[in-house]
Amino acid sequence: MEIFSHEYFMREALKEAKKAFDTNEIPVGAVVVCKNKIIARAHNQTEVLTDATAHAEMLAVTAAENYLGSKYLNECILYVTLEPCVMCAGALHWVQLERLVFGASDVQRGYSLVSSPLLHPKTEVVKGVKADEAKLLIDEFFKKLRL
């Protein structure tokens, strides 16, 4: 069913990334899905919160834990438009995320650049979902910054 596809949920994460773009934040968005329902949405808010740790993934994870009343997201999927950084991968380890689906790879800051495995061993990874759209948004953002 289309509504339960990775593309569907990634489009929702992209909507979050666009909110970040429109508020002059590096455009990264995330949603957490549990039993095919979106239980948390967030976008990067490092500028508005003056907090370098306020990445979309961190905010979405905390909101999802709050929603579920649980420290574990082991029946949840995180959709995020950009590959998580080391900090966010470490957070996903702690919550024992069931599945991570990300869009564009981050060739400068992505967790997969670290040789050791950072995610929880049970976390499945799907990458490249709507990667072009995610990357285009980020490229546009930095082009706008340089103008």
Add this chain to the structure above:
Amino acid sequence: MEIFSHEYFMREALKEAKKAFDTNEIPVGAVVVCKNKIIARAHNQTEVLTDATAHAEMLAVTAAENYLGSKYLNECILYVTLEPCVMCAGALHWVQLERLVFGASDVQRGYSLVSSPLLHPKTEVVKGVKADEAKLLIDEFFKKLRL
């Protein structure tokens, strides 16, 4: 001057760890020091906040950024009773921490178990400050848990 020693500030971090102990949290505490002044204090609050990311370091870093009105802690020292995990090391990278001083090493979850360097290249590291006290508190905690 004694008041500006690593031991002095680590004692303050240990006071935070004891607060965690007394509220049934894994006893880890942290303080952030800027120009010899404590600008943030925090202890692990993963249980009370139902948030696996609510480590002492994350809470202290966010509070310090808020205090300074800056995303960077490049003139700050973080004192933490236990070696940070991967997530927290990633956060310390983003804030470009000037110096990390930790107590006990974490042989299971410490960031230094990862072969790649996770901290910012400019971050100086001092380890083992009051390590025995920090470790004793954690050992006592897990002994109490098993009773």
